């Protein structure tokens with residue numbers, strides 16, 4: 175089931191120069207974290223510069239050909255597109271203005287666009303360019319061909335521990351980066367985590383992500399992954415992402431989420447009570463980690479306590495993870511998805527194709543002026 179072949183680190187991502195000893199060292203020292211924090215400060219400055227800048231587009235929309243639908247969501251669909259001249263492949267998220275308006279998501283969608291344009295991290299997707307026409311908004315991103323973590327998780331049943339550790343370490347670094355840039359993600363789940371052709375992860379879908387100053391109250395996310403403080407309509411902060419991280423840890427290792435019922439209301443009751451059971455396959459270290467993350471009491475939750483992410487980086491379950499080597503994509507991945515030829519979409523589900531036809535007059539021009 176696992177392949178060690180086909181591993182190709184992306185040279186563009188190999189930009190973090192850590193201290194000489196850290197390449198082989200397990201855990202993470204205060205000194206390494208201090209050095210990494212300086213790197214994060216640089217990344218944050220770059221994020222802020224791009225946040226303020228209007229990007230230029232190298233490609234005209236008309237140069238792209240539609241290939242196939244990769245996914246569908248509440249406001250539109252994501253389609254594989256091919257640049258005719260270069261053969262380059264893109265994933266294009268198509269959002270219908272009317273649906274965005276009806277579901278009161280204009281602000282969220284504007285955030286999604288600006289955040290996608292501004293973030294750059296090895297384990298997150300980012301925007302190549304965007305367009306709008308009379309009816310739709312289009313976000314064009316690099317195509318991540320390995321499919322959703324969700325698909326592979328359901329196919330395999332659950333992940334072997336080395337694979338969940340490998341994935342968890344990347345999600346953790348991505349959350350650390352986003353939070354450092356003051357971004358709360360709010361929709362962590364296997365459906366939004368893609369696997370790249372090198373076997374490393376790319377988090378996609380920044381539809382609920384926003385810059386957070388202080389606290390926020392919006393109810394958004396996916397039932398099984400919602401944090402108790404969010405369900406209880408208390409003001410919340412970055413803690414909600416760490417809770418979802420705990421749910422993800424559990425689901426990767428068990429094959430199903432810790433809080434589940436037939437109706438969302440029942441799921442919420444279980445979440446708020448913080449009651450779940452670990453399968454017997456969970457070892458003591460994993461149980462201990464999950465217990466420290468799925469803490470209803472925020473003051474006891476890993477990720478938001480005074481040691482921040484260091485509680486994770488030095489937890490026993492992550493023993494063996496060389497953080498700087500993960501960041502630089504230097505660890506051979508335990509699993510590499512099959513990708514037979516450029517444009518192979520066999521890692522994605524099949525969807526009915528629907529035409530994308532803009533109206534002849536411009537709809538909601540003023541509402542989408544900033545896009």
Ligand SMILES: Nc1ncnc2c1ncn2[C@@H]1O[C@H](COP(=O)(O)OP(=O)(O)O)[C@@H](O)[C@H]1O
Nearest residue numbers: 245247248252265315316317318365378379381
């Ligand atoms: N860059 C990408 N490369 C390949 N597939 C993608 C990409 N971005 C999104 N997808 C696919 O499209 C699906 C829907 O995209 P997403 O941004 O999550 O939309 P929604 O907000 O509707 O959930 C994803 O779950 C994934 O399967």
Ligand SMILES: [Mg+2]
Nearest residue numbers: 247365366379
């Ligand atoms: Mg999604």
